[in-house]
Each structure stands twice: as C-alpha cells, then as structure tokens.
Amino acid sequence: MVHTFVSTSDIQREHTIRKSREEVQQMATQAVGYVKDHGLRCMFSAMDATRTDLDYLVAIYRAAEEAGCDIINVPDTVGVMSPSGMYNLISDLRQEISIPIDTHCHNDFGLAVANSLMAIEAGANQAQVTVNGLGERAGNADLAETVMSLKSIYGASLNINTEYVVETARMVERYTTVPITAHRPVVGENAFAHESGIHTHGVLENSDTFEPGIMTPEMVGHTRRIVLGKHAGKHAVRRSLEAANLNPNDEQLNHIIEKVKTIADKGKRLTDADLYAIACAVMHKPMGKPAIDLKELSVMTGNVTTPTAVVKALVNDEERVLSNIGIGPVDAALKAVTGIIGEHANISIHDFRIEAITGGSDAVAEVIVGVQDENGRIVSARSASADIVYASVEALVTAINMLLQK
Ligand SMILES: CC(C)C(=O)C(=O)O
Numbered sequence: 588m589v590h591t592f593v594s595t596s597d598i599q600r601e602h603t604i605r606k607s608r609e610e611v612q613q614m615a616t617q618a619v620g621y622v623k624d625h626g627l628r629c630m631f632s633a634m635d636a637t638r639t640d641l642d643y644l645v646a647i648y649r650a651a652e653e654a655g656c657d658i659i660n661v662p663d664t665v666g667v668m669s670p671s672g673m674y675n676l677i678s679d680l681r682q683e684i685s686i687p688i689d690t691h692c693h694n695d696f697g698l699a700v701a702n703s704l705m706a707i708e709a710g711a712n713q714a715q716v717t718v719n720g721l722g723e724r725a726g727n728a729d730l731a732e733t734v735m736s737l738k739s740i741y742g743a744s745l746n747i748n749t750e751y752v753v754e755t756a757r758m759v760e761r762y763t764t765v766p767i768t769a770h771r772p773v774v775g776e777n778a779f780a781h782e783s784g785i786h787t788h789g790v791l792e793n794s795d796t797f798e799p800g801i802m803t804p805e806m807v808g809h810t811r812r813i814v815l816g817k818h819a820g821k822h823a824v825r826r827s828l829e830a831a832n833l834n835p836n837d838e839q840l841n842h843i844i845e846k847v848k849t850i851a852d853k854g855k856r857l858t859d860a861d862l863y864a865i866a867c868a869v870m871h872k873p874m875g876k877p878a879i880d881l882k883e884l885s886v887m888t889g890n891v892t893t894p895t896a897v898v899k900a901l902v903n904d905e906e907r908v909l910s911n912i913g914i915g916p917v918d919a920a921l922k923a924v925t926g927i928i929g930e931h932a933n934i935s936i937h938d939f940r941i942e943a944i945t946g947g948s949d950a951v952a953e954v955i956v957g958v959q960d961e962n963g964r965i966v967s968a969r970s971a972s973a974d975i976v977y978a979s980v981e982a983l984v985t986a987i988n989m990l991l992q993k
Pocket residue numbers: 592632634635660662663664691693
C-alpha cells in the first residue's frame with residue numbers, strides 16, 4: 588500500500604507548504620490518482636486532520652475517495668483531541684465516507700490510546716500503533732496498550748499473538764535504547780508486580796483480586812512478581828521463604844521483615860539472595876554449600892578481538908573450565924558461566940541490569956541478575972565491584988547457587 592498525505596489544517600497549510608485549500612485538495616486527488624493508476628492500494632491522510640475545518644476535511648476525504656482511494660487515515664498530528672471529540676469526529680466522517688477509516692493518534696496529552704479506542708468505537712476500522720508508543724515528540728498510540736484494551740476490555744478478536752507483546756517491547760527497547768519505564772502498562776517491569784501487604788496477600792490467594800483478571804501475565808508473555816520492598820507483608824515474605832525451604836517462626840519472621848524494610852527504606856532493591864541471607868542470619872541457619880564455587884575468571888576484549896571469557900570453577904566439587912565468546916565481555920563471561928553448569932543448563936538469565944553507583948571511570952557498578960529454571964522459578968542476586976564483568980559473573984553465580992538450593 589502507498590500512504591500519501593498532505594497538510595490540511597490552516598496552520599500547517601499557511602506556514603509549511605503555503606498552498607490554498609483548493610491547491611491542497613488538487614494535490615491530494617492527484618497523488619491518489621497516481622497511486623491508483625499504478626495498480627496499488629492507497630491510503631490518504633489529511634495531515635493535522637483534527638485541527639482542520641470539518642467541512643473542508645469532509646470535502647478532501649470525499650475527493651480522495653472519488654479519486655479511488657482505498658482507505659483514509661485520520662491523524663491527530665499534535666495529539667490535541669479529547670476522547671469524546673475523537674468519537675464525534677469519526678462518527679461524522681463515518682456518515683460521509685464509505686471506505687475504511689484508519690487513525691494515527693499522537694500522545695502529547697497521554698490520550699493516544701484512549702483516542703484510538705474511541706475512534707474504533709465510533710466506527711474506525713483500524714488504528715496505527717507503534718511498539719512502546721515510540722514516535723515524534725511524546726510518541727503515538729502504544730501497540731501493547733491498544734491491543735490488550737481491544738482484546739481484554741472490548742473483547743475484540745485480533746489476529747495478534749499477544750503472548751509476544753512483552754518480548755517485542757523488550758526487543759525494541761534494546762534496539763532503540765529507549766527504556767521502558769517500570770510502571771508502563773502491560774509491558775513494564777512492574778505491570779504484574781505486587782508489593783504492599785494487602786495486595787500481595789490478595790494476589791497470593793487469587794491473582795484476580797489485584798490484577799485485571801481479563802489480562803493475565805501469561806497472555807502477554809510477562810511474569811507475576813511479588814516484590815519484597817518497604818511495604819512487604821508477612822504473607823509475601825513467608826511464601827518466598829517457604830519456597831526456599833526456610834520456615835521461620837513468627838518472631839523470626841517479624842525480625843526478617845524488619846530487616847527487609849530497613850534495607851528497602853534506604854532505596855535498595857532487595858533480591859532473593861538478600862532475603863535468604865537475612866533469613867539464614869536471623870534463623871542461625873548456615874547457608875547451604877554453593878553448587879558453584881568460582882575460582883578464576885579471565886576476559887579478553889578489544890576492537891580487533893572477539894570478546895572471549897574463560898571461567899574456572901568447582902561445580903559440585905568437580906573442577907571445570909569453559910570458555911565462550913560473546914558480543915561483549917559481559918556477554919561472553921555470562922555465557923561461559925551458564926555453560927559451565929552443564930547438567931543444570933536449563934537455567935537461563937531472566938533479568939540483567941547494571942547500575943553505576945558512583946561516577947567516573949573508577950565507578951563501582953552494581954549488577955542485579957535474575958535466573959529462571961524450567962519450572963519458571965526465578966531467583967535474583969546482586970553484586971557490586973569496580974570490575975563490571977566480575978560483578979556480573981558474581982551476581983550470576985550467586986543467583987544460580989540460590990536457585991539450585993531452592
Ligand atoms: C502523515 C500522518 C499520518 C502523520 O504522521 C501525522 O500526522 O502525524
């Protein structure tokens with residue numbers, strides 16, 4: 588399909604292309620005619636439609652339809668529509684135009700998804716969306732939010748494998764380096780995370796108590812998480828410890844929770860490894876013998892060298908050495924570690940983040956790694972070091988050891 592467009596609002600016509608309404612209409616029909624003469628499908632957009640005089644907008648869309656256009660697009664170019672305004676506009680256009688209607692909503696006021704949904708309610712046939720809402724300025728209607736609203740709230744049947752929504756968002760995040768905020772709907776890290784006592788208690792009994800229910804983490808390829816933070820409640824802490832075969836009595840549990848809250852109050856993210864270490868200390872329980880005892884790590888990298896890492900470790904008391912290559916030294920080192928665990932190789936890295944704690948080239952990096960086994964059990968651990976590769980490997984080894992002990 589060829590998508591052709593021209594500015595139709597007075598502000599854009601007069602200050603960008605400097606054409607009269609008549610000239611713009613002629614340009615539109617000529618462009619549509621040209622596309623159709625070449626045997627192609629054609630979409631026509633009146634750019635800045637939502638700030639265009641309604642009678643003129645109807646006239647230009649009608650002219651495009653008469654020129655053979657297959658579908659018209661209604662862009663809210665600067666994101667100024669209200670949801671009810673969008674509903675009314677599309678309803679009006681629906682009366683005048685018989686070909687399908689598409690929308691293109693920008694997010695300047697955070698209304699792009701709401702406006703797209705209202706357009707569809709009013710009779711639009713499709714909506715343009717972008718992965719992670721990326722687009723000019725504040726972006727466009729987000730794919731995950733629009734798709735999941737249509738599917739779960741409106742009950743629409745869509746030809747979309749929604750279980751790849753999170754994976755797609757994360758892939759685009761990696762390629763574009765535009766981070767997804769933690770609280771972003773559907774795909775954000777916290778979209779299915781629960782922290783406060785009341786919420787976690789409810790969710791542990793029945794996840795629908797504090798989740799939409801009509802949209803589950805499984806539907807979008809996400810995972811439900813219980814966060815142990817400053818609002819942590821007894822149920823969540825006890826459940827996490829029980830999963831690691833730690834059964835504190837009530838007094839010990841209160842003590843553990845106190846310590847968890849003290850750490851979280853300082854703004855620290857508590858990993859599973861932190862929790863187990865606290866619990867073992869409070870319960871005077873020795874931490875189990877780790878399955879992996881890292882002995883040596885060496886890494887080679889550079890602009891003419893394929894990043895390579897060699898890891899030597901005792902795995903259940905047996906000495907193993909393994910090297911691997913990666914796209915960078917951290918990647919190579921983590922691959923070498925995950926390779927060295929051999930029979931436990933069904934453990935994969937679920938989450939990896941590096942945070943520089945201090946500034947400067949001698950910054951201490953804090954790394955948090957989450958690992959997952961084939962049963963979906965996830966354990967996270969942290970490490971901090973001035974050597975980013977070492978911190979990554981140490982956090983990974985701790986997380987794997989904890990998971991194996993679980
Ligand atoms: C060309 C149209 C669809 C556009 O990108 C906009 O108006 O934002």
